Amino acid sequence: MSRRWSLSNRLALLFAACTAIVSLFAGVLFSRGSEAHFIELDQQLLEAKLTGVRRALQDGPNPQARLADELSRQPDLALRIKDRDGVRWHDSSIRLPVQVPERPGLSTLNDTDNDYRVLNAPLDPNRADSPQLTLLLDITHHQHFLQRMQRLIWLTVGLSALATALLGAWAARRGLRPLRRMGAIASSVSARSLNARLPEEHMPAELAELAHSINDMLGRLDDAFQRLSAFSADIAHELRTPLSNLLTHTQVTLTRERSLGDYREALHSNLEELQWMAQLVNDMLYLAKADHGLLAVQREPLELALETDLLLEFFAPLAEDAEVKLSREGNARIEGDRSMLRRALSNLLDNALRFSPGGGEVRIRIVDGPQTVRIDVENSGGEIPAALLPRLFDRFYRADPARQEGSSEHAGLGLAITRSIIRAHGGDIRCESADGWTRFVVELPKAGQP
Structure with a gap:
């Protein structure tokens, strides 16, 4: 038969599981919120740089100098320019990945060494044949931060679950101490010690109510046992006298030869005692049926x-x-x-x-x-x-x-x-x-x- 877990261990594990779930849920929410916040900041930055790049390429002479000046303000930002057929015109950095998402709008690129936030947009939104601008923002440090935070979350979940399990086990054992005391007292109750009672003072309300109910039950059992013991003694007492009379009268009758009338008189006397005993037994059987609810009432x-x-x-x-x-x-x-x-x-x-x-x-x-x-x-x-x-x-x-x-x-x-x-x-x-x-x-x- 497998060993059953104690209630203290079950409560400790339950506390640990609840703490782990809550911590994990909070960590996931924090991680998702942080990631969404970084995406929002990156999008604002890229859209602002997109406006500067368009202004540098479209307004005035010497666009390359103005473009270089615009990009120099953000070291982790790079620019790729393609024509409408996808032919690459310009890369501001030689370390840019070869394959870059081409769908318009914001996207994320996970390269071998670096991670990028990518924004694709036309140079001139009003022209169908406008060259395509691709802004790439290096977000590797963001991703490293999120990864460290996720590891910290898992570590926090594990440590919280362990600490809660230990504290929960201590709290459960301390909280269940009155229950163990009740169990020790209840195990000592026997037919010879039905007068034992569980302590109701200094107990939690739930256990005090349980102890009160058990004490009432023990009181009823004690009363029923005392009545049963007295009933058994009374039966023996009631039957002892007629049985003694029968034995004595029969022994006296058999001590010597007697006439037929004497024997008939002795039998009549014994018959009265036997009838009384039969009536007593019938009455006890009647009461036994009543105790078990077996009396059939014909209304x-x-x-x-x-x-x-x-x-x-x-x-x-x-x-x-x-x-x-x-x-x-x-x-x-x-x-x-x-x-x-x-x-x-x-x-x-x-x-x-x-x-x-x-x-x-x-x-x-x-x-x-x-x-x-x-x-x-x-x-x-x-x-x-x-x-x-x-x-x-x-x-x-x-x-x-x-x-x-x-x-x-x-x-x-x-x-x-x-x-x-x-x-x-x-x-x-x-x-x-x-x-x-x-x-x-x-x-x-x-x-x-x-």
Whole structure:
């Protein structure tokens, strides 16, 4: 597997490439601008000399002397004169190249030893048979300057890229130091050290936001891991008592020969324990399905007044024995799973009955709101401390430590199942306890609401 480049090296190379491109672009612009400037200066000079040459050849006697005087003022300027048939009449220098561009106007000639700027024009623009003048300006020193400048540009590009790469590597390593520190802390996180957190202070804004998100994730993982560990311990704790009862009761039964009735009684006792264990396992599987979003909600129109009245009728004998008054007020229509909602409300009613004192009251109030339907299941009795309210829906949690094990009603899963059912319907549930009343508030979306 090929070795991957570090982020610092990639940033350094990127800085170097960007600097090289910018430097090269600026150098090319400067070189082109300088060359265009020299061409413009050469053209102005040649056009001025062309005017002087024409004046020397056309005005007055002794044109050769005036021409020599005109050319002597510009040592690097030479003149060639041809007739209209291209026959050479005059060369002001013996070092002029043999082949010279003949097209009118300005052009550049690159000879073996020298470079020239060439201007071709007729001696008399008004005559078709006028001799042709060719002015040649030696620009070798210009070209040498441009070549030196181009070499300097390439050297500057290379040195700038190298310097930027080194400085970029230093800056990148310094800038990424918080990221390496975050990586070192993150690598130390394990199932035994989920309480580690990334430092958010003295960090760039982008990394501080990332560290905050990772810390939130670690907090959620820590909480989920703690809940899972507690859940596993609670399962073992809940199953240990019935299993111990089964083993002890079976061992005692098998210590000696017994009658058929004794064996039947022992089997009935074991059956009760096994039924409770089966119910506990079914409840845990139900919660596992809810955690993975596998609860299939079969929605149908429901009249909450009718559903709650049926449940109150079912619990009426228990309420009568406990001398607890049951009542319901309000009505609303929703779409939901009849069996699941009945199970959730049954859990809430059962919980309210068990914690209502003799002569107390259990009330169901249904409030039909514009967007949601609110169902309050409340009972009179002792208040639950505010610190315990958020934990009531935890699995196997018991607010009353005096409750006895060995009954599915006391397994501590009823409220957890209720919350899973309510959330599967898109609603929410919470508990309030004040002024001698404990109230479970269920909010469900109305029919047609998301």
